[in-house]
Amino acid sequence: MTxxxxxxxxxxxxxxxxxxxxAVRALLADRCDxxxxxxxIESGQPHDSELWKALAADMGLAGLLVPEDLGGQGASHREAAVVLEELGRAVAPVPYLTSAVVATEALLACGGSGEVAELLGALxxxxxxxxxxxxxxxxxxxPYDVVREExxxxxxxxxxVADAAAADVLLVVADTGLYAVDTTQDGVTVDPLTALDLTRPLAAITLNGARGRALTADADTAVRRGLLAGAGLLASEQLGLADWCLTETVAHTRQRYQFNRPVGSFQALKHRLAELWLSVAGARAAAxxxxxxxxxxxxxxxLAVALAQSYCAPVAVHAxxxxxxxxxxIGMTWEHPVHLYLKRAKSDSIALGxxxxxxxxxxxxxxxQAP
Structure with missing residues (x-):
């Protein structure tokens, strides 16, 4: 029987x-070298607002996951994944994952009317x-902690909280639901934290009587959707990062000579790079x-998200x-960008699980079942 x-x-x-x-790679090559x-990073202001404007507003990439009737592009996670691959290749200091993916997906789980629709259009x-x-x-x-609403x-x-310093609005989970909180109002304090990855800064948020706009009473569904999409598309960022590391390392070993021959021709290095290529190819399939x-x-x-994260995170760190x-x-110097990729890979390996x-x-x- 067939x-x-x-x-x-x-x-x-x-x-x-x-x-x-x-299109994204050309923009990043011009503005995010x-x-x-x-x-x-050295200036202490890692968020690139001009690059964000070019990506989010001029190219319309912030709205890829938002339906057209709500002001977005009506595209899919596949297109957003391509964008994140390129952002990972450039370790771009923009809040795409946090705003255009996690926050947007959480809002989409709240329905598409009233306050939610207006906020989705703005994002x-x-x-x-x-x-x-x-x-x-x-x-x-x-499980996660919630704040108190009175x-x-x-x-x-x-x-x-990642990219909180760059955020205009916070989606806050309280004991009575999900709320939108404007960061410029009194009662909201955003204190920067020292993070390993300086291109994706972290902060502690303190709310002291801040006014919130109610979005939904079912905050858990919104949080689950946002985090699931974030973890799934984070794998594409990790893929882009690993692919850059592989490409740049192959190029370097072809150009770097020892004993009058490229170091990339040494058998031990060829084996390491071949194994890395196989790992990156597997990461591409999973992402x-x-x-x-x-x-x-x-x-x-x-299932697909858990598989992608369990595979892609170690590959990015290894790459x-x-x-x-x-x-x-040269790889140990501050001037060479490889340390940015190692820090992003390490940070990503504990992000979203x-x-x-x-x-x-x-x-x-x-x-x-576990044994």
Whole structure:
């Protein structure tokens, strides 16, 4: 008896996705080179507002996940994944993951009318930057603390929030639901924290009677959707980062000579780079699968996301470590950008859940019991 045919998932990039990649890469090459990123970090103001305006407003990329009738582009997670790949390749200091993905997805779970629709339109236009006020380390489905709401006023502290300093509005989870909080009002304090990855700064938020606009009473559904999409598309950022590390390291080993021959011709290095290429190829498949599952609203999206994060996070760290080592002495300098990639990879490896946390989720999803 012949088994029934099943539809296969096309993980290849479409022509439109390739065009989108080319446009984003060209913009980043012009405005987000390593020298520019390093200069921003040294200035203590890593968020590049001009680059964000070009990406979010001029190119309309902040609204990729927002339906057209709400002011967005009506695209899918596959297109957003392509953008994040390129942002990962450039370690771009812009709040795309936090605003255009996590905060936007959380709002989409709240419905599309009234206050929510207005806020979605503002985020999609790029005029407003949003951030879900929860620790960057929080994994999808993990428990989290909430702030206290009294008469529309919010009280509490949330630490480890990514891109909070760049946000115009915070999505705050209170004991009575999800609220939108303007960061410029009295009662909101954003204190920068020392972070390993200086291109994605963290902050502690203190709310002392800040006024919040109610969005939904079902905050848990909004949080779950935002974090799941964030974790799934973070894999694409990790893929882009790992791909840059591989490409730049191969180029360096071809140009760097020892004993009158390129160091890349040494067998030990060739083996290490070949193994890294295989790892990056696997990461591409896992990241694309997660993006496609999210785009199609597949029932297996949590499985695809857990698989992608459990695989892509270690690959990105390994790729950055190999790049640092195989660049030799120059890789240890501040002027060479490889340290930016190692710090981003390490930070990403604990963002939205560690690889170990996602492996535990994966085991639960496939009913694989621990020994």
């Amino acid at each position: 088994a029934p045919a099943t539809a296969s998932t096309d993980l290849l990039y479409s022509e439109a996705e390739d065009d989108l990649r080319a 390593a020298v520019t990123v390093l200069a921003r 999609a236009s790029g005029r407003t930057v949003g951030a879900l006020a929860l620790p960057l380390s929080l994994a999808p489905g993990a 008469g529309g006023r919010l009280h509490g502290t949330i630490s480890g 694309r699968n997660a993006a496609d599952a999210l785009a199609t609203d597949s029932a297996e999206a949590p 950055a470590e190999e790049a640092l080592q195989l660049h030799g002495g 560690t690889a170990g946390r996602h492996r535990e989720a994966l085991a639960e999803l496939v009913d694989l």
